[in-house]
Amino acid sequence: MGFKHKYFVEPDSKLKLSRFNPADTGKYKDHEVAAAETRHHIARLQKLQYKLYAEAQRSLLIVLQGLDAAGKDGTIRHVMSGTNPQGVKVADFKEPTPIELAHDFLWRIHPNEPAKGQITIFNRSHYEDVLVVRVHKLVPKSVWSKRYDRIRQFEELLSENGVKIIKFFLHISPEEQLQRFAARLDDPDRNWKISESDYTERELWESYTEAFQDALRLTSTKEAPWYIVPSDRKWFRNLVISKIVADTLDDMNLKIPAPKIDLEAIRRKYHAAKIEQKQDEKQHVVPGELEEGVKAD
Numbered sequence: 001m002g003f004k005h006k007y008f009v010e011p012d013s014k015l016k017l018s019r020f021n022p023a024d025t026g027k028y029k030d031h032e033v034a035a036a037e038t039r040h041h042i043a044r045l046q047k048l049q050y051k052l053y054a055e056a057q058r059s060l061l062i063v064l065q066g067l068d069a070a071g072k073d074g075t076i077r078h079v080m081s082g083t084n085p086q087g088v089k090v091a092d093f094k095e096p097t098p099i100e101l102a103h104d105f106l107w108r109i110h111p112n113e114p115a116k117g118q119i120t121i122f123n124r125s126h127y128e129d130v131l132v133v134r135v136h137k138l139v140p141k142s143v144w145s146k147r148y149d150r151i152r153q154f155e156e157l158l159s160e161n162g163v164k165i166i167k168f169f170l171h172i173s174p175e176e177q178l179q180r181f182a183a184r185l186d187d188p189d190r191n192w193k194i195s196e197s198d199y200t201e202r203e204l205w206e207s208y209t210e211a212f213q214d215a216l217r218l219t220s221t222k223e224a225p226w227y228i229v230p231s232d233r234k235w236f237r238n239l240v241i242s243k244i245v246a247d248t249l250d251d252m253n254l255k256i257p258a259p260k261i262d263l264e265a266i267r268r269k270y271h272a273a274k275i276e277q278k279q280d281e282k283q284h285v286v287p288g289e290l291e292e293g294v295k296a297d
């Protein structure tokens, strides 16, 4: 069974995250075979991105969500390592600014949608407005509960405009999260990643789980699917995401466009220019350089 099928969240399902093992590694026993396959998918991704860019008709939006230390940054670093920066953008969504808060919740999101030919990764997203906002009661239920419909409609609008959307929930266990927090404490190079809120948010694990369950089941659609990615093992997470991203692009049947110009006419111009250049070279030759010039031809 392919990852796309195995980890897809059925729309409107009765989703229980506790039924999904965050340490699942499928048929893979260790990271070696998985890493080789991940490299293969990253290489595929590179070729497919070239086609997406050349076609310039459609785009790809990758949404990453997960609790603190779930691996959103690491996913971007690994999975996108082979892509051409010219066609990729990462949009980070932090706590809204006062100006952002003075608008509707999609106001800051919409300008970040990928342009045709581009890939955009959302590192956190509009989903924060039904996750952290719901858990911390930043707005009343009457406000956040309407947002699932608004999100589905918004994503439908993007889909209709050629944006292929895929959404990944990086699923980790509380034990793995604590270990990652420890690693951040022990490694001076990673101290900067520690945030005051890490431990207070951790205490709200159950509320976050409920909020994620609703967000995933209410907004997973065929056009904008959610995938639950077992993320306790970073190497497996990278394999699953790189394969789903590459497969998604593959399924888009991207085509390098046929040239709009008359190639034969351009070829004739090229040959004429080439002959002209040769004649120029002969005229400008200084004694002694002639032999070199002839040889180089």
Ligand code: AMP
Residues within 6 Å of the ligand: 093, 094, 095, 096, 124, 128, 129, 132, 133, 195, 197
């Ligand atoms: P980080 O991604 O670790 O740099 O943290 C960004 C923080 O911004 C997280 O704690 C998010 O929950 C928070 N955040 C992002 N979007 C929103 C939002 N719409 N409302 C409130 N907090 C948010």
Ligand code: MG
Residues within 6 Å of the ligand: 068, 069, 195
């Ligand atoms: Mg954080």
